[in-house]
Amino acid sequence: MAALQLERRDDGIAVLRLDRPDVRNAMDTAMLAELDAALAGLAADQDLRGLVFSTTSERALCAGADVGEELDAAGGVARMEGFARLYAAVEAFPAPTIAVCVGNCVGAGAELAAGCDLRVGGDNLKLLWPGGKLGVPVGPARLVPLVGLAKAKELILTGRVVEAAEALELGLVTRVVAAAEAEAAALELAAALAQQPAANLRLLKDLFREYEGTKYRVLRENAEIIAFQREGAGLPYGGVRAGSAGTAPPS
Template identity: 65%
Template sequence: MPSAALATDSRRRVSSRSRPTSGTSPRDPTTAASSHPSPGGVRLLQRLLGSRSVTALLRERRDDGVEILRINRPDKRNALDTATLLLINDALTELAADADLRVVVVSTSSTNALCAGADVGEDLDAAGGVARMEAFAELYRLIEQLPVPSIAVCVGNCVGAGAEIVAGCDLRVGGDNLKLAWAGARLGVPVGPARLTQLIGLSRAKDLIYTGRPIGMEEAASYGLFQRTAAAADAEAAALDLATDLVRQSAGGVRVLKQMFRELEDSARRVSYENERLIDFQRHGSGLPQGTAP
C-alpha cells in the first residue's frame, strides 16, 4: 500500500523523525501510558521504552501538513503489543504539539487489517497487563484530543482496539474487505459505548457491542460511519484525497471547529469515564485474556 502512494505523489516525503530504539525518547517513561501508572507498570514501560522497534509504526509527512501513521505488524494483523502502543502514543503526543499539522491519517502497511485488537499473545504479568490497558486508554484519549481532524483507513480486520481507533477518528474511509467488530462483550472488556453511541445511535451501538457481531463495509456505510468507500487497495488513497480536501480549508478555522465538536460532544468526559472503567477492569477484574486470538 505505501509504495504505490509514494510512487504516484511527488509531494509526499518519508518523515525522517523516527525514534531511535533506545535512550532518546523525549517523554518521561513513568507517564508514557497513563497519568497515574501503577508501580509495576512503570517498570515494564521503562524496559519497553528501551527495547521497542520503530518499524512497528511507519510515519510519513506530506508537504501539505498531512501526517500518515501506518501500523506495521502484518504477521499479527496489526494486533497491538505494549511496545507498539507506546510508539503510537509517542507519535500522537508529538503531533498534538505540531503547529504545522493539518490532518492525521491512521492507516496500515497491509490491507489485511487496520488493527485486530490487542496482541493477547504478549507475555505479561498482572502489572504488565495493567500497564498495557493504561496504554490503550491513553491511545484512545490521544486520538480524541488531536487538535486537527483524523481519518481512519478501515480495511480488513478492525476488531476490538481497532474498532475503537476507527470510532475515535473524526472521519473514516471504508474498504470492501472490512471486518469491523467490537469484541469487548466476548472477551469481558467494558469498551465501546463512549464512542460508538455518538456515531450510530444507541440502539445500533447496543446491537454491535452486546453481540460483537462483525459488519462489513456496506452495513457500516448504511449506518453513516464512512465518508467514502473504496476497494481495499484504494482505501488509503481515498483517505488521502479526503485529507487534501480538508487541507484546502482554513487551518485555524478547522482547529477551532475541532475543539467545538469535542466540547459539543462532551467527548473528553465520556472517554475519561470509559478509560477509567477499562483500567479498573484490568486491575481488579478478570482482565484481558491471554493467549486468545483477538
C-alpha cells in the same frame, strides 16, 4: 519506529501507518508506547491540517490487542493503561483525523476507527466490538455518538461483525472503495482538509468535541477498563486469561 511508519507530507497532512502485518497490527505494549510518542509529537505541530491512520497491510487496520504478548499481571495493567492513553490521545487530537478501515478493525482497532473524525472503508472491512464476548467495558463512549444508542447496544452486546456495506449504511464510513485504494481515498479526503487554514480546522474540531461531549465519556470509560484489568479479569495475554480463551479476529 519498529511498529509504525510516519510520513509527513508537504500539504500539512501526516500519515501514521501501523506496521505489524504478521499479527494484523495487533497492539502490544511496545506499539502502544510508539503510538503515544508519535501522537504527542504530531499534536504539538500547529501547522498540521490532518492525520491519517493507515496500515501497511490491507488485511487489517488493527486486529485489537496482541493476545500472544507475554505479560504478568502488572504488565497487563500497564498495557491497558497504554490503550487508555491511546483512546484519550485520539479523542483530544487537535487536528482532524481519518481512519483507513480495511480488513480487520477489531476491538482496539474498532475503537481507533470510531475515535477518528472521518473514516474510509475498504471493501474487505470487518468491524467488530468484542466487549460483550470478553466482558471489557469499552465501546459506548465512541460508538453511541456515531450510530445512536440502540444500534450501539446491538453491535457491542452481540459482538457481531459489521461489513463494509452495512458500515456505509450506518454512516460509520463516508465511502467504500477497493481495499487497495482505501489509503488513496483517505488521502484524497485529507487533501480537501489541507486546503483549509490549520487554525480554522482546530477551532472547528474543538467545537465539535464540546458538542459531542466525548471527552468526559472517554475519561470514564478509560477508568473502567483500567479497573477491569486491575481486578483480575482483563484482556487476554500470553494466549489466554482466566475464564476466557483469546478470540481470533474475523478472517
